[in-house]
Amino acid sequence: MKKDLEKVLITKEQIEKRVQEIADEIEKDFPGEEIIFVGILRGSCYFMCDLTRCFSHNVFLEFMSVSSYIGTTSSGEVKITKDISRPLEGKVVVIVEDIIDTGYTLSYLKRILSERKPKALKICTLLNKPSRRKADIDGDYIGFEVPDEFVVGYGLDYNQKYRNLPEIGVLKSEIYEN
Ligand code: IMP
Numbered sequence: 001m002k003k004d005l006e007k008v009l010i011t012k013e014q015i016e017k018r019v020q021e022i023a024d025e026i027e028k029d030f031p032g033e034e035i036i037f038v039g040i041l042r043g044s045c046y047f048m049c050d051l052t053r054c055f056s057h058n059v060f061l062e063f064m065s066v067s068s069y070i071g072t073t074s075s076g077e078v079k080i081t082k083d084i085s086r087p088l089e090g091k092v093v094v095i096v097e098d099i100i101d102t103g104y105t106l107s108y109l110k111r112i113l114s115e116r117k118p119k120a121l122k123i124c125t126l127l128n129k130p131s132r133r134k135a136d137i138d139g140d141y142i143g144f145e146v147p148d149e150f151v152v153g154y155g156l157d158y159n160q161k162y163r164n165l166p167e168i169g170v171l172k173s174e175i176y177e178n
Pocket residue numbers: 043068069074097098099100101102103104105106149150151152156157158
């Protein structure tokens with residue numbers, strides 16, 4: 001897998017350090033709170049696990065699935081393919097996403113989940129690609145800003161591959177051409 005990378009943008013060590021910092025920020029905003037973390041499958045899987053492990057009191061893990069992407073281009077259409085059953089009313093909810101690109105996915109999810117009346121609804125994203133934004137949405141907790149390049153690793157995929165790379169990088173152009 002690693003041989004398919006043109007370059008590494010974020011190392012395993014940088015991710016580990018930043019994940020702990022984000023958890024500290026969330027903890028500071030909601031001390032001791034039994035937060036409901038809603039991970040968006042499948043890209044947020046490693047981030048969700050590493051982030052929630054940083055809390056020393058109970059937090060809850062929920063997962064949702066949405067579809068919007070085929071290959072490397074966004075369709076702008078979002079559909080929930082797996083919902084959560086836990087009620088969110090009066091709770092602190094943090095949506096955990098791998099990357100905000102156009103922002104369509106999160107602006108849709110934020111609207112849907114806010115209708116369930118949480119006490120607070122925050123967006124936590126590992127990566128942010130602000131140059132590509134189409135929807136008016138931003139993360140409350142952001143790991144790293146990345147340039148306008150398609151990135152893989154630590155949960156992020158290209159056609160379902162490269163998710164289990166421990167670092168985040170850009171693929172060689174010949175990978176897309178094959
Ligand atoms: P958005 O709705 O355009 O913000 O797209 C969000 C989803 O697109 C993310 O959850 C990712 O699954 C996928 N995505 C966007 N950019 C990348 C990328 O550079 N690499 C891998 N997946 C990406």
